[in-house]
Amino acid sequence: MPELPEVESLRLSLKPYIVGKTIQSVIVHKPKLVSSAGTVRTPSEQKKREFETKLVNKKILDITRVAKNMIIHLDSEEIILVHLKMTGQLVYQEQGSPAILGGHPIELSESTLPNKHSHIIFTLNEGVMYYNDIRMFGYVLLYPNIDILYQEGHFEAIGLDPLDNNFTYEYLLKALKKKKSKLKSVLLGQSIVTGLGNIYADEACFQARILPYRLASSLKPKEVKALYNAIVSIISKAVAMGGSSVANYIMADGSRGTYAREHNVYGKAGLPCNVCGNPLQKMIINSRTTVFCKFCQK
Ligand SMILES: [Zn+2]
Incomplete structure (x- = not known):
């Protein structure tokens, strides 16, 4: 289970590679990962289709973090919430360059991309980002904007971040x-x-x-x-x-x-x-x- 420092290191490492890039296409192989959070999840074909179509031509403006949630901000105000849970991994690769891996180490990803654990594939105008997950407890969810996450109480029980200036x-x-x-x-x-x-x-x-x-x-x-x-x-x-x-x-x-x-x-x-x-x-x-x-x- 990744703790905060592992997720923050991954966020800082990915940021210079994905910010400013535009999403050209998205493929979701496992609908349950984009359908909902929680332990029992019903795969939704509709959520999968939305995820694959709505993100096309959207530009990535930033990647931030709340606790162990990574939040990818798009120019449409939409956000992608990524939680790696136990065995999730994000990998970014540009053609001809070594892969940038972060999260749970999946040996196969170090030699083969995509592989059988690559359940969501984001093709950017330059480079490809893979969401890989062995046990699939993680989730990658699309929201119309960040306010909805707060309104839905997604971060309600979460205290201050140790790296936040308000943590005194x-x-x-x-x-x-x-x-x-x-x-x-x-x-x-x-x-x-x-x-x-x-x-x-x-x-x-x-x-x-x-x-x-x-x-x-x-x-x-x-x-x-x-x-x-x-x-x-x-x-x-x-x-x-x-x-x-x-x-x-x-x-x-x-x-x-x-x-x-x-x-x-x-x-x-x-x-x-x-x-x-x-x-x-x-x-x-x-x-x-x-x-x-x-x-x-x-
Ligand atoms: Zn002692």
């Missing part, structure tokens, strides 16, 4: 005060700050030296400050490094994310703590394995 220490302090559940579970919940999945939530708690099972409301201002600094520095660094290759993500330029080398606790239960040398502990919080150091974290 004061904001975090106020928000955590109201939460009577475990810190790890609040961070995973996305309602205060978005983009911290299992890896980055554990790493942030470790860097801030706070035990993940503490009640969020019990944090002292000094601890919130440490947590705030940890979240911002970890996410910024991970984006710059292309995310964590443990999540099997590759950057849009084809290189593997290298942030995994920076992990202090994630996936390291039982191994010695990098700081004090005692074995790291684990427990399950919100059905997710949580790793921490009971000596370094208070």
